[in-house]
Amino acid sequence: MKTNYHTHTYRCKHARGEEKDYVLNAIEKNVSILGFSDHSPFENNKYDTSTRMDFSELKDYISIVNNLKETYKDKINIKCGLEIEYNNNDHKYYEKLLNEYKVDYLVLGQHFFTNKNNRLINTYAINDSLHYIEYAKTIVDAIKTGYFKFLAHPDVIFVNDISWDKNCENCCDLIINVAKENDFILEFNANGLRRGKHTFCDGTRYSYPYKKFWDKVAKENIKVIINSDCHTPEQVWDNYMNKAYNLAKSWGLNIINEIF
Numbered sequence: 001m002k003t004n005y006h007t008h009t010y011r012c013k014h015a016r017g018e019e020k021d022y023v024l025n026a027i028e029k030n031v032s033i034l035g036f037s038d039h040s041p042f043e044n045n046k047y048d049t050s051t052r053m054d055f056s057e058l059k060d061y062i063s064i065v066n067n068l069k070e071t072y073k074d075k076i077n078i079k080c081g082l083e084i085e086y087n088n089n090d091h092k093y094y095e096k097l098l099n100e101y102k103v104d105y106l107v108l109g110q111h112f113f114t115n116k117n118n119r120l121i122n123t124y125a126i127n128d129s130l131h132y133i134e135y136a137k138t139i140v141d142a143i144k145t146g147y148f149k150f151l152a153h154p155d156v157i158f159v160n161d162i163s164w165d166k167n168c169e170n171c172c173d174l175i176i177n178v179a180k181e182n183d184f185i186l187e188f189n190a191n192g193l194r195r196g197k198h199t200f201c202d203g204t205r206y207s208y209p210y211k212k213f214w215d216k217v218a219k220e221n222i223k224v225i226i227n228s229d230c231h232t233p234e235q236v237w238d239n240y241m242n243k244a245y246n247l248a249k250s251w252g253l254n255i256i257n258e259i260f
């Protein structure tokens with residue numbers, strides 16, 4: 001069964017296509033479950049909005065996805081979610097999204113995080129592996145809240161050109177241990193494969209998926225969902241999804257197809 005719970009739309013300003021375009025593409029590719037998870041806004045647009053939808057669009061996004069859910073219910077199972085960063089002072093907002101806006105699920109995606117000195121750190125621009133530990137600690141806190149269904153691209157930190165050290169090891173262990181303790185799902189992200197291989201100080205490799213991380217996940221038999229993280233309708237199920245499945249299988253991962 002083909003499923004994909006990680007789908008963006010034009011609303012995040014770095015993807016293309018309306019909600020309906022993604023649904024039609026998914027039906028064409030025989031996808032059984034399509035979960036929308038566009039980059040969530042925050043109230044008052046309090047964090048940078050250049051790569052996420054504006055708060056003013058949230059209601060529209062949810063109602064359009066819910067309408068599509070109804071219109072195409074005989075052809076495909078559609079879920080309405082959001083991909084969002086965790087900060088410990090935003091708990092009320094996550095509850096609001098789930099209980100008042102009634103989204104079906106929240107995806108945890110730490111594109112930025114607040115460290116212990118209250119500094120906002122961009123996950124894609126880390127130059128000291130000590131920040132990996134801080135990244136992992138925010139994930140530990142987030143998973144324990146119970147607000148999130150799975151962790152998007154847990155290994156995204158490896159886009160940074162830092163060679164493997166004790167901090168990397170500890171960071172991965174923190175994430176894997178909290179996932180194991182909470183029976184929490186980790187995402188194997190096909191968009192990492194789309195980004196291609198690059199030369200890093202530890203060799204030519206994908207930024208993510210990062211094998212050292214996934215070897216640990218395989219050892220602990222943690223549940224893994226493979227998602228497209230599509231930013232164009234054609235990517236809902238493209239060759240990179242097949243590639244991701246093959247790679248995850250060859251790395252011995254415990255792949256699941258459904259998150260609910």
Ligand SMILES: [Zn+2]
Nearest residue numbers: 008012014039
């Ligand atoms: Zn994105």
Ligand SMILES: [Zn+2]
Nearest residue numbers: 006083109229
């Ligand atoms: Zn995403």
